[in-house]
Each structure stands twice: as C-alpha cells, then as structure tokens.
Amino acid sequence: MKTTNRMVVLLVIAxxxxxxxxxxxxxxxxxxxxxxxRMADAAQSVVPDFEAKYPHIKVQIVPIPYTQYxxxxxxxxxxxxxxxxxLESHFLxxxxxxxxxxxxxxxxxxxxxxxxMDDFVISAVAPGTLAGRAAEVSPDGKSVYGLPYNSDVLMxxxxxxxxxxxxxxxxxxxxxxxxxxxxxxxxEGIYGYVFSGATHPATHLLADFFTVALNTGGNFPLSPDxxxxxNTPGNLKALELFIKMVEEGIASEGTQEYLYAEKNTxxxxxxxxxxxxxxxxxxxxxxxxxxxxxxxKIDYKxxxxxxxxxxxxxxxxxxxxxxxEEAFLFIEFLTNTENNAKLAIExxxxxxxxxxxxxxxxxxxxxxxxxxxxxxxxxxxxxxNAPTLPIWDRIDQIVYxxxxxxxxxxxxxxxxxxxxDQEVARAxxxxxx
Amino acid sequence: xxxxxxxxxxxxxxxxxxPALVVLCGVLLFPLAFSFYMSLFRFSIARPFLGRTFVxxxxxxxxxxxxxxxxxxxNTLIITFSxxxxxxxxxxxxxxxxxxxxxxxxxxRTILFFxxxxxxxxxxxLWRIMMVAEIGLVPYLTGGFAPLSNGLSALLVVILAxxxxxxxxxxxxVLAGLKTLPVEPLEAAEIDGAQGLKKFxxxxxPIMKPIFVVVLIMRTMDCLMMFDLVYILTNGxxxxxxxxxxxxxxxxxxxxxxxxxxxALSFIIFFIILIITVLYTKVFKTNVFAK
Numbered sequence: 001m002k003t004t005n006r007m008v009v010l011l012v013i014a015x016x017x018x019x020x021x022x023x024x025x026x027x028x029x030x031x032x033x034x035x036x037x038r039m040a041d042a043a044q045s046v047v048p049d050f051e052a053k054y055p056h057i058k059v060q061i062v063p064i065p066y067t068q069y070x071x072x073x074x075x076x077x078x079x080x081x082x083x084x085x086x087l088e089s090h091f092l093x094x095x096x097x098x099x100x101x102x103x104x105x106x107x108x109x110x111x112x113x114x115x116x117m118d119d120f121v122i123s124a125v126a127p128g129t130l131a132g133r134a135a136e137v138s139p140d141g142k143s144v145y146g147l148p149y150n151s152d153v154l155m156x157x158x159x160x161x162x163x164x165x166x167x168x169x170x171x172x173x174x175x176x177x178x179x180x181x182x183x184x185x186x187x188e189g190i191y192g193y194v195f196s197g198a199t200h201p202a203t204h205l206l207a208d209f210f211t212v213a214l215n216t217g218g219n220f221p222l223s224p225d226x227x228x229x230x231n232t233p234g235n236l237k238a239l240e241l242f243i244k245m246v247e248e249g250i251a252s253e254g255t256q257e258y259l260y261a262e263k264n265t266x267x268x269x270x271x272x273x274x275x276x277x278x279x280x281x282x283x284x285x286x287x288x289x290x291x292x293x294x295x296x297k298i299d300y301k302x303x304x305x306x307x308x309x310x311x312x313x314x315x316x317x318x319x320x321x322x323x324x325e326e327a328f329l330f331i332e333f334l335t336n337t338e339n340n341a342k343l344a345i346e347x348x349x350x351x352x353x354x355x356x357x358x359x360x361x362x363x364x365x366x367x368x369x370x371x372x373x374x375x376x377x378x379x380x381x382x383x384x385n386a387p388t389l390p391i392w393d394r395i396d397q398i399v400y401x402x403x404x405x406x407x408x409x410x411x412x413x414x415x416x417x418x419x420x421d422q423e424v425a426r427a428x429x430x431x432x433x
Numbered sequence: 434x435x436x437x438x439x440x441x442x443x444x445x446x447x448x449x450x451x452p453a454l455v456v457l458c459g460v461l462l463f464p465l466a467f468s469f470y471m472s473l474f475r476f477s478i479a480r481p482f483l484g485r486t487f488v489x490x491x492x493x494x495x496x497x498x499x500x501x502x503x504x505x506x507x508n509t510l511i512i513t514f515s516x517x518x519x520x521x522x523x524x525x526x527x528x529x530x531x532x533x534x535x536x537x538x539x540x541x542r543t544i545l546f547f548x549x550x551x552x553x554x555x556x557x558x559l560w561r562i563m564m565v566a567e568i569g570l571v572p573y574l575t576g577g578f579a580p581l582s583n584g585l586s587a588l589l590v591v592i593l594a595x596x597x598x599x600x601x602x603x604x605x606x607v608l609a610g611l612k613t614l615p616v617e618p619l620e621a622a623e624i625d626g627a628q629g630l631k632k633f634x635x636x637x638x639p640i641m642k643p644i645f646v647v648v649l650i651m652r653t654m655d656c657l658m659m660f661d662l663v664y665i666l667t668n669g670x671x672x673x674x675x676x677x678x679x680x681x682x683x684x685x686x687x688x689x690x691x692x693x694x695x696x697a698l699s700f701i702i703f704f705i706i707l708i709i710t711v712l713y714t715k716v717f718k719t720n721v722f723a724k
Contacts, residue, residue, distance in 0.1 A: 067664070071687035078478040096479045096690070139482075191567075199672050254566020254579045256671045265568050390480045393689050404672050431483075 028323050029058045030330055033073050033087040036063035038281060039150055039313065042347035043334060050333045057326050077102040077318060085321035086331055088149055088313045091127040091383045092203075096390050097316075098130060098138050098145050104317035105142030109328040115147070119337070123379035124148035124352040128314035131387040146314025147335045151350035153310040153375045154211045154276040155368070157286060160299035162188060162273055171304040174212055174241060177274070181250050184273040191272035192250040195242070196258045199404045204260050206400050207309050210382065211276045213238035215305025220382040221399050221424055226389070226433055228421035230399065231414075239406055239413045246407055256408055261285075268292035276303055278311065279372055284348040300368040302375045310379030312350070391431045398423040472696035479690035492697035501673055502698065505681040506705070511588065512663075512677065513656035516595045520652060521645070523596070524603025529633070531604070532611045542608075549601035557665035560594040564666075584674030587667050591675050595662060599655070603648055610644040611637070646717045650710060657706050678702045 034040035040063035047059045062084070064072050070093060076083040077097065089097060097103050106128075110117065117125065126132075128146025135143040156177075162184055163170070171177035181192025196204035210220065217234030245251040251272075258266070264285040266272045270293045275282075279300065289295045302308060315334060317327040333339065341356045343349040345365045351357050354373070363369045382399075383392055399420055406416035472492050476485040496502050527545060531538050548556070563570045566579030580586040614637065622636045638645070660679040663669060669676030669684070676684075682702060686695030 074479045074690060075687070078481065099482045100480060101482070198668060198670050252567055252579075253582045254572070257566050257579065257581045257667075259668075262565060262568070269568060271567050390483065397689065401672070408672065410672075 027058070028056055028326050029060055030085040030321075030323060030327055031083060032059060032061050032330070033069075033076075033084040034061055034063055035069050035088065035313075036065045038347055039088060039349065042343040042349045045343070045346070046334055046339050050330060053333070054326070054329060057323075057330070059330055077320070080320055082318070082320040082322070084318050085323060085327040086315060086317060088315050089127070089146065090311060090313050091130075091381060091387075092392050092396070094127050094146060094314065094316075095130060095383065095387065095392055098134050099388070099390060101139045102319055103145040104319045104321060104324045104327070105138065105140055106144045106147065106317065106328060107142045109325065109332075110144060113328070113332055115332060117144075119353045119355050120148045121151060121352060121354055121357075121373070121376040123153065123310040123376050123381075124151040124312050124314075124350075126381070126384065126387070127312050128316065131384045133387050137388045146316040147331050148312065148352035149315040149331075149335055149349070150313040151310070151352050151376055152278045152312045153308045153350070153372070153379045154207055154303060155279050155282075155308070155371065155375055156274060156301050156303045157267060157277050157282050157298060158274045158301070159184070159294065159297055161294075161297040163299075170299075170301060173304050174216055174238070177304045178241060178245070178250070181245070181274055182248075185250050188273070190270065191252050191266070192274060193245055194251060194258065194263050194266045194272040194275045195255050196260060196263055197256040197404060197407060198259050199256075199400055203311075203396060203400075204263075205404060206382065206396060207278075207311065208276055209238060209242065209400075209403055211303055211309040212241060214307040214309060214380065215303060216241070220380075220385050221395060221420065222382070222386045222389070224385050226386055226428060228424040228428075230420040230424070231417040235417055236413055239403065239416065242403075242407045243409075243413055246409075253408070256404065267298075268294055270294050276309075278350070279368075279375075280344065280348040280350055280366060283366065300371065302371045306374070306378060308375035308379045310376065310381050312352075389433075391427065394427050394431075395424055398427060468696045468699060471693055472700055474693040476693050477690045478692045485693075488693070492694050493701065495694065496697050496701055501676065502678075502681055504673060505669075505676045505678045508588065508675060509657060509659070509677040509679075512592055512595065512659065513653060515592045516599070516656055517649065517652055519592070519596045520600050520603045521649070524600045524648075525607050527600065527604040528607035528611055531608055546601045546605065548598050549605075551598065553598065553661040554665060556594055556598045557662045560590065561666050564590055581667055582671055584671060587671060587675050591663055591666060594666060595656065595659065598662070599652065603652070606644060606648050607641070610641045614640060642717065646713065649717075650713055653709060653713070654706065657702070657709070678705070 032043060034043050040061055044061045047061065050059060051057065073084065073087050073089070074093070074096075077087075078100075094103070109115075125148055128148065129144050130137070132143070134145055135141050138145070158170075162168075163180070166183060166187055168180050168183065171180055178192075184190065185192045195208040199205065210218070213219070213235050216237040217232075218238050219229060219232055219234060221228060221230045223229050242251075246253060246255070260278070263275050263277060264282060267275050268286055268288075268291060283300060286292050286298045287295045315331040317324050317331065321327050335352065337353060337355055340351060340353045341359060341362060344351040344356055345361060351362065351372075356362055357369050357373045357376075366372065382396070389395070402411065402416045402420045402423070405411040406413050411419070473487060473489060474485045475488045475492070477483065531542055535541070551559075561569075561581075564572070564580050566572055566582050567577075569579075572579050580590050618636055618640065619632065622632050627635065658679055659677055660683060663675055663677050663680050664683070667675040669680045678698070679702070682695055682698040685691050685698060
C-alpha cells in the first residue's frame with residue numbers, strides 16, 4: 001500500500017513537472033518596442049495571425065511615443081536590461097547600435113528561412129545593413145541587423161485642382177516649382193510651400209532641405225572619405241531658395257515652428273499649395289474626408305528633379321533577447337509579402353517590398369505607386385556617404401542649426417554653409433576622425 | 434553589563450536610522466556620486482565602443498563656455514522669476530478675494546482651481562494648439578500673428594502657460610494660510626486703527642511669511658526643473674529661444690547621448706538650484722521647518 005502511495009505521488013510529481021515544462025515552453029513572450037501610432041498599430045494587427053501560426057510564442061507590442069522612443073530604447077539596450085526582444089530603429093540609431101553590439105546578426109536566420117532580400121527596395125534595406133557596410137564595424141563581422149519595416153521617401157504633395165485651374169504644368173526643376181508657388185500665392189492668397197523649420201529636433205528640416213538640394217546640384221554634408229562638403233554652389237542655391245521663399249512670404253515664418261505633422265495640417269486645411277512629405281502617411285492625412293478640406297484635390301509625384309530623400313525604419317532583434325530565433329520569426333512574419341501589402345494598404349506603412357508596390361491591389365489603393373517606386377529606388381540619405389560614422393547626430397545638429405539660422409534671417413547663406421563645414425570638421429576632429 | 438547598556442544607549446539610535454540611511458545612500462547619494470564620476474569622462478552610453486576618456490573638469494569648462502547652455506540658463510532664470518512674480522501677486526490677490534466672504538466662493542474656488550489638475554503635458558498641448566502659426570486660434574484671431582515664431586513672444590507664451598497652470602497652487606496654499614490666521618493680532622491692529630492694505634502688509638504678511646517662503650521655494654524648484662511644458666509647447670524653439678536647462682540637458686543626454694557632458698550639465702543645474710535655495714532662506718531669514 002505504502003509502495004503504491006509512493007508510486008502515485010511520484011507519478012503526480014512527474015506529470016506536474018511535465019505540465020510545468022510544457023507551459024514554460026508556451027510562455028515565450030516577445031516584447032516588441034514600436035513607435036506609438038501607425039507603426040505600432042500596424043504591428044499589433046498581425047499579432048493574432050502570428051500567434052495562431054506559432055502558438056508557443058506570445059507577442060507584446062510596447063508602443064512608445066516618438067519623442068521618447070530613441071531615449072527609451074537606447075537606454076534599455078545600453079543597460080542590457082533585456083526589456084525588448086524586438087525593436088524598430090532608423091539609420092541614425094543603427095549606426096550606433098550595430099558597432100555597440102546591441103543588435104543580433106540576422107545573416108544566419110535569413111539563410112535558414114530563405115528570406116528573399118532581393119525583393120526589398122534598396123533604400124529600405126540600407127538602415128539594417130549600414131548601406132552594405134555593417135560588417136566593417138559590427139563586433140561579429142556580420143552584415144544584416146534589421147529587416148526593412150517601413151520605407152520613408154519624400155514626394156511632392158501638391159494641389160492638383162489649382163494647377164488645373166490656372167493651367168500650370170508640374171515642374172521639372174525647383175526654379176519652375178518656385179514660379180508655380182509664386183503664381184498660386186498671388187492668385188489664391190495661400191502659401192506656395194510649407195516645410196518643417198523647427199530645430200528641436202530637426203531631422204525633418206534636413207529632409208526638406210536635402211530634398212531640394214539634391215535636385216539643385218547640391219550634396220550631403222560629408223564625402224565618403226569624411227571631408228566636410230556643405231559649401232557647394234548646389235547647396236547654396238537650395239538654401240537661397242528657402243531664404244527667398246520665407247522673405248517673400250511664399251512660405252510662412254511659422255514654418256520655424258512646424259514639425260512633421262503640422263505640415264500635413266497646413267496643407268489639409270487648404271492653407272498652402274505644396275509640400276515635400278514622407279509617403280504614405282501623407283496620403284492618409286490628405287485624403288481623410290473627416291479632417292481634410294482638400295481630399296480628392298491633391299496629387300502626389302516624385303519631387304522636381306527626381307532625386308528623392310529617404311529615411312526608413314527596420315525591425316531588429318536585440319542582442320540581449322533570450323529568444324533570438326523566435327524574435328526573428330516575428331520580424332520575418334511582420335515583413336513578409338502578405339503582411340507588407342496588408343500594412344501598406346490598411347495602415348499606410350511605407351511599403352518595403354517591390355512585389356507589394358507593383359501589385360494590382362497596391363496600385364489601386366495608391367495611384368502614384370510607380371512614382372513611389374522610382375522615388376524609393378533613387379532615394380538617398382546623408383548617412384549613405386559615411387554609413388559607419390557613429391556621430392551623425394552631432395553632424396546633423398550642426399547642419400540643421402546653421403541652415404535654420406540662415407533661412408530665418410540670422411545668417412548669410414554663404415556664411416552658414418562655411419560655418420557648417422568648419423563646425424563639422426571640428427566635430428570630426430574631436431571624435432578622433 | 435554597565436558597558437553593554439552604555440553601548441546600547443550610544444549606538445542604539447544609529448541602528449534605528451541605519452536602514453533609512455542605507456536607502457538614502459542607495460537612491461540618492463550613490464547616483465549623485467556616480468553622476469559626478471561620469472561627468473569627469475567623455476563617453477556615450479549609445480556608443481560604448483568608442484571607449485571612455487578621462488577629461489577631468491573639461492566638461493564643466495566646456496559647459497560654461499557653451500553659448501546655447503548659457504542661453505538656456507538665462508531663459509530658465511527669466512521664466513522662473515517672471516512666473517514667480519506674476520503667480521505670487523495674482524495668486525495672493527485671488528486668495529484674499531476668496532477669503533473676504535464673497536458670494537459663490539466655493540464655485541469660484543472650484544473653477545479657478547481647474548488648471549492645476551491638468552498635467553503639464555495637457556497644458557502644453559492645449560497652449561500649442563492655440564498658438565501654432567496659421568492653424569492656431571491666436572494667429573487666427575489676430576490676423577496671422579504667430580507667437581511661437583518669435584523668440585521673445587514664445588518665451589512670454591511659456592511664462593503665461595506656466596503661470597496659468599500654477600496660480601491655483603499659489604492661491605490654494607495662501608488661502609489655507611489665511612484661513613488659519615489668528616484673529617487676535619488682526620483685532621488688535623484694527624483697534625489701533627490699521628485698515629486694508631496696511632493691515633495686510635504689516636500684520637498678515639509677516640505672520641504668513643513661512644507659508645510664502647514654502648510656496649516660493651516649491652515653485653522655484655518646479656520652474657528651475659521645468660521640462661515637459663517647454664518640451665511640448667515650443668521644443669525649445671524657435672531656434673533655442675525658449676530652451677531651458679532641463680530641456681538642454683535631456684537633449685544632450687538622450688538625443689545626442691553625450692553622457693559625460695550631460696552629467697556635468699546636471700551638476701551645474703544642481704548647484705544653481707542649491708545657490709538659489711540658500712539665498713532664499715538667507716534673504717527671508719526663515720526656517721520653514723521651525724515650530
């Protein structure tokens with residue numbers, strides 16, 4: 001009897017242990033850091049399907065407001081807290097995270113799960129590979145640290161109805177664009193152009209400036225061999241155009257207050273005729289009939305001159321994750337062909353796959369799909385020239401601070417560009433370059 | 434036995450405060466000391482691979498020559514003392530008015546108290562929506578004047594938003610003080626012929642001095658460390674015209690991740706607050722903790 005009792009007790013313990021092990025296996029929880037809003041909502045929408053496909057993995061999306069995102073994620077990664085298994089990040093963040101060993105290399109998983117990297121548009125791949133040069137600085141010599149999640153490229157958003165009314169042609173360069181803005185300012189009494197001039201933080205000002213400069217013969221602030229090169233005739237021409245627009249009231253002085261979203265509001269309220277803006281989110285803001293007074297009156301084209309400025313977000317696996325393979329399965333799922341199309345069409349996430357952009361569903365949802373593909377293929381960013389430089393935040397700060405001083409009348413244009421080159425050279429020297 | 438009793442009597446009290454001291458050291462002194470240690474290095478938590486270089490007091494020297502940081506100190510002092518002046522005058526005025534047995538006192542008190550229950554984030558968003566160029570209410574009503582596009586008016590907007598949010602705090606504390614005033618000195622003053630403002634400045638203010646000092650110290654701390662209101666309302670703009678020491682330090686620490694330099698900035702801010710607090714207690718010659 002005693003022996004039987006013992007056997008029963010042992011059996012119960014064994015069953016309980018097994019159950020505990022099984023439930024432990026089912027308790028893999030991935031914490032995913034996402035910028036609050038569209039990108040977090042989009043990621044959340046695929047979670048039920050992912051959990052249905054992989055029942056032993058639970059996904060928790062942690063939405064973090066944009067203004068705190070970089071601070072929170074960087075602090076968690078630097079402290080090695082392991083708070084996040086997956087995170088989204090942009091080029092500037094990756095240029096610091098990859099050499100710091102904060103991200104898990106994805107090369108082996110990409111090979112193991114046959115991810116078709118060729119389907120991703122090149123500018124969207126760049127942040128996760130440091131424009132193909134990650135292996136030079138990564139501690140493990142690998143080359144891919146993020147899968148493209150959200151493409152960002154600026155396109156021209158303009159009032160097609162007013163162009164038709166006054167018989168204007170879509171401009172092929174910025175001189176012609178300026179003339180059109182002037183005409184619409186005179187005839188309609190609205191601003192010809194709106195841009196983000198706020199300097200805290202001001203990556204949007206850089207995007208707006210280089211969108212013009214890349215098409216007036218200008219160039220990015222650093223050459224591939226790390227020589228400052230802002231002071232060029234092309235950049236001067238672009239800067240003088242911005243100064244002229246503010247001086248002549250074609251763009252308002254209020255632009256110095258505007259961040260990304262306020263540009264959308266100015267256009268959607270019918271107060272300005274043109275802006276360069278990241279797609280596809282601009283399309284959603286303009287065509288929402290409940291909040292936009294210009295829905296159906298807008299057209300979207302590649303910017304005059306055709307050279308687009310791009311940003312973009314990747315999704316990565318944190319090096320501290322206890323479940324790197326499961327985390328990879330999630331980011332692969334999030335960026336696969338089916339979900340990329342779903343997130344682009346339903347949420348306005350920037351498409352990262354060529355197959356998505358060329359699909360009939362996408363073309364139907366976004367009539368400017370082909371222009372978007374051209375813009376994404378030609379998209380450049382200031383980081384591409386020196387992708388492994390880890391102090392881009394400092395370089396960016398020098399550039400936008402002086403550009404803003406010139407645009408709003410505190411510095412001469414030529415003087416501002418010279419100052420940028422001098423200060424960038426000093427920053428590089430201080431950082432040991 | 435005698436020795437043990439003496440030992441217990443002498444060291445016993447230390448034993449009782451020891452846990453609190455350990456906690457205090459852990460949460461206050463250690464981070465403070467570590468922050469000072471970090472301020473002696475040039476390094477970044479976001480770029481650990483670049484290593485750490487000992488630079489001694491270079492970060493402090495750099496900060497005191499850093500024009501944007503000096504401007505942030507100036508802005509902080511302007512915001513702090515302008516806000517305090519306005520808040521103390523209007524807040525005390527409202528408290529006196531509500532204390533003078535007017536009709537519907539509790540209704541006025543409830544309405545006037547409203548702003549202080551809003552978080553700074555909400556206040557900043559409300560004021561930004563009202564002020565932002567072209568699309569805000571104020572530019573609309575004034576035919577295009579955009580207060581946030583000009584350095585001086587943007588600073589004024591920050592001060593006004595801060596004052597609007599915090600007047601209720603001042604009047605509530607002062608009103609509570611007024612309600613507990615002893616009646617004897619006031620009656621004696623009236624018998625001696627003191628009336629109105631004379632009675633207020635010569636009797637009420639001296640009795641309530643500790644309360645005013647507490648309000649001043651609390652509000653000064655709050656203003657000197659102001660972050661979220663400025664960060665959301667103007668983001669330090671236009672072009673740094675409204676940046677404060679806190680927004681500047683946070684930007685340095687968490688946007689540019691210049692950790693060593695940001696630690697030095699924090700220490701400088703700490704000393705500014707310390708100096709102002711010591712000055713207050715010296716000027717008002719009041720120990721607010723005294724019975």
